[in-house]
Amino acid sequence: MSGITTFDTIASFRAALTEVRRSGRTVGLVPTMGYLHEGHVSLMRRAAEENDVAAATIFVNPTQFGANEDFSRYPRDLDRDLALAADAGVTLLFTPPVEEMYPDGPGGGLTTVTVAEVSEGMEGAARPTHFAGVATVVAKLFNIAGPCRAYFGEKDWQQLQVITRMVRDLDFPIEVVPCQIVREADGLAMSSRNVYLSPEERAAAVVLSRALRAAAAADDPVSVMKDTVATEPLVELDYAELHDDRLLIAARVGTTRLLDNMEYSR
Secondary structure (H helix, E strand, O other): OOOOEEEOOHHHHHHHHHHHHHOOOOEEEEEEOOOOOHHHHHHHHHHHHHOOEEEEEEOOOHHHOOOOOOOOOOOOOHHHHHHHHHHHOEEEEEOOOHHHHOOOOOOOOOOOOOOOOOOOOOHHHHOOOHHHHHHHHHHHHHHHHOOEEEEEEOOOHHHHHHHHHHHHHHOOOEEEEEEOOOEOOOOOEOOHHHHHOOHHHHHHHOHHHHHHHHHOOOOOHHHHHHHHHOOOOOEEEEEEEEEOOEEEEEEEEOOEEEEEEEEOOO
8 A cells, every 4th residue: 555564574574663763763653453443543643743654563462362352353454454554644564463473373472471560450350361461462562663652542541551561660662652542422432342332332332431521520439430330221330440540440331341541630
């Protein structure tokens, strides 16, 4: 596709970014699992605006999915993703097959990265192997990409904390750049998994952002979130928590698990 060069091997992507830096240019990196939406695109635009070269990765990482999760049916549309990434200003795109990232098999190699404490609770409790998979694949991508700014959305707030702490603790030459959540007009946080929702479930899912807004200035925000979600019979609350001045919520809408969060302003 005009304006964008794709790479499917580690060696070729690493060489391309090394050449960018050798010429004195800066790199902005946006790691994704593809099936791009406006949230991803906003990260790519910012990477393009703040750096000489915007690079992105599309890799549905099997090691961050649990045994009964949706790896096989996770939405994929590479042609559409290429067009969106190119329009957003991405010029270098890494799209490795699983065997390139994990030559020893889709379960990964013998080495994993675990970030204690910030990986615990919330998503860490609900999905016990998830953050080890996330931290390991992001560590691999950072090692492949080399020094850069890396852009991540705040929707996956706990994931952002895990990656930020990993970078700090392991001295990666990476600047992690947090980016605000992008929402639909009715307040639903954009997610690739929203495509799973039926029309009725899509309407019900807005209760997550409604619960956050109601709780944002409440004296007892956790109770407000729980009570608000309880008004929507199609939504089953997983957790609602206040953590480090952040309200966090996760719930199942039908068979689809959604996350959202908002700053606690009280």
